[in-house]
Amino acid sequence: MIQVKNLYHDYSGKGKHAVNDISFEINKGEIFGFLGPSGAGKSTVQNIMTGLLKLQKGEVLYQGKAINQMKNSFYNEIGVSFEHPNLYAKLTGYENLKYYAGLFSVPTLDPMELLERVGLLESANKRASAYSKGMKQRLVFARALINNPNILFLDEPTSGLDPSTANKIKEIIKEKQQDGCTIFLTTHNMFAAEELCNHVAFLNDGKIVASDSPRNLKLQYGENSVKVEYQKDGLKKKIFFLDKEEDKKEFNEIVNKEKIQTIHTQEATLEQIFIKLTGRELA
Amino acid sequence: MKAFINLFKKDMVIALRNALIWVLIGTLVLLVGFVRFLMPEDFQQNQSQYIYDKSQEQVLQKVFTQSEGGNFTIVNSQKALEASLEKNPYSIGVVFEGSIDQPQFSILHQKNISEKNQRIINASLEKLIAGLRGIERTQQYQVEFLRQQAKVIPKNLTSVPVLLTFEVLIIGFLFIAVFMFQEKNEGSIRAYQISPGGVFLYIISKVMVFIVIGLLYGLSFVLLTLGTSVNLLTLSLLIVLGVALYTLIGIIVAVFFNNISDWFFVGMGVLTLNILPAISYGLPTFAPKFITIIPSYSIMSALREVLFPTGKSIVPALNMLIIGNILAFGICYLVVKRRLMKEGQ
Known part of the structure; x- marks a missing residue:
C-alpha cells in the first residue's frame, strides 16, 4: 500500500540529514507505529509522506504512485492529525470541521457526530481559541477523520490527554483499522504503540534501528x-x-x-x- | 465551486470576527468626518489688501467711498492700516501718495511675498490707476481650453481619490499580511496544505474577501462624502481591480515572512513607495516616470477622473490594472505554491 524507499531529508542543505536512508512498507489496513524520541525525525518523515515537505531524495509511493506526482485529489484519501493543534482560532469547533469538510470532493462525515465521538459536543459552538490543549488535540483528531480517509497519519494523537479520553481516541483508531483504514502512527508513547500497532519501527537520529511487529521485537530483543x-x-x-x-x-x-x-x-x-x-x- | 464558496465563507467569517473590521469601520467614520466637517472647502489664505490714501487729493478715498474697491479695502489712517495688517499677517498694505498722474505706492507686509505675487500686486495697482485715468485696456491674449472646463472641486472633496487609494492599499496590502500571519501563527495554513483546496482557491478566496470588504468600504466612503452623483459601476470596477492587485502584491510579500515584525521594514517600504503618487496628485506638474509606473498612481488618477470627470479616458489605467493583476496573480501563484504550500524551503 505505502512504500518508503531510501528517504533522506536535509533541512540545512549542509549534508546534516534529519532523515537518513529510511525505508519501510505499510500494508493496507495496518497500523504502523513510528517510534522515537523528540527530534528523531518522525514528524519529518510524516511531513514528507503527506506532501507537506518537499521530497529531496528517495521515494514515497502510494499503491505504486509517487507522492510528488500526486494531484490535489490525493488529499481526499488521507487524514492528518498534527502533534501541535493547528485550528482556526476564531472559528468554533463545529465551524472548524464544517469549513474543512467543505474542501473535500468526497462524502464527508457529520461534524456534530464526530464532535460527539471525541467528547466535544458540548463545546461545539465555542471558539477554538477558548479550548484547552487537550480539547484542541481532540478537535484536530476529529478533523483528520472528517473525509473518512483510507490512510490516516496520526502524530502523537493521545499526547496531553487524560487516560479516559486517550482510551476513547484509541478506540476510534482501532475502529478505523477495522474499517480497512491504513494508519501511520507517530509517537514516543511506547505503551500506546504496543497496544495499537501491528508493526513498529524504531527511529533514532534519523535512522531506523529496528522494525518488526511488537511481538517479534520482544522475541528478538526482549x-x-x-x-x-x-x-x-x-x-x-x-x-x-x-x-x-x-x-x-x-x-x-x-x-x-x-x-x-x-x-x-x-x-x-x-x-x-x-x-x-x-x-x-x-x- | 462548492469548495470555493466554502473557503470564501470561512475567510469572510474570520475577517468579520477580526479586530481589523473594527479598525476599518473606525477609519471610515473618521475619514468621512474629516472630509465632510473638518477640511475646509478652500485652503486659500486670507490675503486681503488694504489701501491708505495719503495723497492730497484723496482720489482713491473718494472713489472707494462711492463704489466697491475690487480687491482693495480702504482704510482712513496709517494707524488703521497697521492695525489691519497686524490682525491678518498674510494681508498686504498699500500706501498711496502723489497724484493719479504721478502715483507713488508703498507696500507693507509682514510675511515674505514671492516675486510672482509682487507682480500681481503691481498689475492690480496699474489696473486701478489706469481705470481712474479712464484708460481701458484690451486683453492681449486669448485662452482656449482643450477640454470642457471641469467644475471647480471643493478642496475637501479633492482628497477623496487619495484617501480612497490609500484605503485600497491598506485593505489589500496591509490587512492580507495580517491575515496570513494569523494563519501562519495558529498553524491553520498547515491544515489547508494537506487538504484538496489547492493554491488557486486559496488565492482567489483571499482576494475575493478583500474585494468585498474594499467595495463595501470604498462605496460607503464615496456615497457618504460625494453622494450618489458618481458613476458607481466604474468606481466599483476600479476598486475591485485596485484591491485585487494590492491583495496579490500583499500575498507575494507576506509569503516570505512569518510575522508582522519580520515583515515590517519591507512591508512598510513597499507601502511607502506606493504612497508616493500622492505627491504627484497634490503637485500635478511633478509626475516623473518612476512615479507614474507605480500602480497606485494609475488608481489615483483614474479614481479622480471617475469621481470628478473632465473627459479624460480611464481606459489606459484600467488596462494597466488588468495587466498588473494578471502578472501579480502569476507571481503570487508561484510563490504561494513553492513557499507557502511547501515547508522547509
Missing part, C-alpha cells in the same frame, strides 16, 4: 529484566537485563551496597528494547 528502586541521594530507578554480564554485576553491587526499596522482575517493554538498542530514553 530479555527478562529486573527493575530496582533504591535510595542514593534520593530515589533512583534502574532496569537491569540480567542476561548481560555488565548489568548482572551492577545489579549485584546495588543490591549489596544500596538501600533497596523495591525489586520487580518484568517482561521487556518496547521502551526497554528501544533503550537497549539506542541507549536513549524516549521522552
Whole structure:
C-alpha cells in the first residue's frame, strides 16, 4: 500500500540529514507505529509522506504512485492529525470541521457526530481559541477523520490527554483499522504503540534501528529484566537485563551496597528494547 | 465551486470576527468626518489688501467711498492700516501718495511675498490707476481650453481619490499580511496544505474577501462624502481591480515572512513607495516616470477622473490594472505554491 524507499531529508542543505536512508512498507489496513524520541525525525518523515515537505531524495509511493506526482485529489484519501493543534482560532469547533469538510470532493462525515465521538459536543459552538490543549488535540483528531480517509497519519494523537479520553481516541483508531483504514502512527508513547500497532519501527537520529511487529521485537530483543528502586541521594530507578554480564554485576553491587526499596522482575517493554538498542530514553 | 464558496465563507467569517473590521469601520467614520466637517472647502489664505490714501487729493478715498474697491479695502489712517495688517499677517498694505498722474505706492507686509505675487500686486495697482485715468485696456491674449472646463472641486472633496487609494492599499496590502500571519501563527495554513483546496482557491478566496470588504468600504466612503452623483459601476470596477492587485502584491510579500515584525521594514517600504503618487496628485506638474509606473498612481488618477470627470479616458489605467493583476496573480501563484504550500524551503 505505502512504500518508503531510501528517504533522506536535509533541512540545512549542509549534508546534516534529519532523515537518513529510511525505508519501510505499510500494508493496507495496518497500523504502523513510528517510534522515537523528540527530534528523531518522525514528524519529518510524516511531513514528507503527506506532501507537506518537499521530497529531496528517495521515494514515497502510494499503491505504486509517487507522492510528488500526486494531484490535489490525493488529499481526499488521507487524514492528518498534527502533534501541535493547528485550528482556526476564531472559528468554533463545529465551524472548524464544517469549513474543512467543505474542501473535500468526497462524502464527508457529520461534524456534530464526530464532535460527539471525541467528547466535544458540548463545546461545539465555542471558539477554538477558548479550548484547552487537550480539547484542541481532540478537535484536530476529529478533523483528520472528517473525509473518512483510507490512510490516516496520526502524530502523537493521545499526547496531553487524560487516560479516559486517550482510551476513547484509541478506540476510534482501532475502529478505523477495522474499517480497512491504513494508519501511520507517530509517537514516543511506547505503551500506546504496543497496544495499537501491528508493526513498529524504531527511529533514532534519523535512522531506523529496528522494525518488526511488537511481538517479534520482544522475541528478538526482549530479555527478562529486573527493575530496582533504591535510595542514593534520593530515589533512583534502574532496569537491569540480567542476561548481560555488565548489568548482572551492577545489579549485584546495588543490591549489596544500596538501600533497596523495591525489586520487580518484568517482561521487556518496547521502551526497554528501544533503550537497549539506542541507549536513549524516549521522552 | 462548492469548495470555493466554502473557503470564501470561512475567510469572510474570520475577517468579520477580526479586530481589523473594527479598525476599518473606525477609519471610515473618521475619514468621512474629516472630509465632510473638518477640511475646509478652500485652503486659500486670507490675503486681503488694504489701501491708505495719503495723497492730497484723496482720489482713491473718494472713489472707494462711492463704489466697491475690487480687491482693495480702504482704510482712513496709517494707524488703521497697521492695525489691519497686524490682525491678518498674510494681508498686504498699500500706501498711496502723489497724484493719479504721478502715483507713488508703498507696500507693507509682514510675511515674505514671492516675486510672482509682487507682480500681481503691481498689475492690480496699474489696473486701478489706469481705470481712474479712464484708460481701458484690451486683453492681449486669448485662452482656449482643450477640454470642457471641469467644475471647480471643493478642496475637501479633492482628497477623496487619495484617501480612497490609500484605503485600497491598506485593505489589500496591509490587512492580507495580517491575515496570513494569523494563519501562519495558529498553524491553520498547515491544515489547508494537506487538504484538496489547492493554491488557486486559496488565492482567489483571499482576494475575493478583500474585494468585498474594499467595495463595501470604498462605496460607503464615496456615497457618504460625494453622494450618489458618481458613476458607481466604474468606481466599483476600479476598486475591485485596485484591491485585487494590492491583495496579490500583499500575498507575494507576506509569503516570505512569518510575522508582522519580520515583515515590517519591507512591508512598510513597499507601502511607502506606493504612497508616493500622492505627491504627484497634490503637485500635478511633478509626475516623473518612476512615479507614474507605480500602480497606485494609475488608481489615483483614474479614481479622480471617475469621481470628478473632465473627459479624460480611464481606459489606459484600467488596462494597466488588468495587466498588473494578471502578472501579480502569476507571481503570487508561484510563490504561494513553492513557499507557502511547501515547508522547509
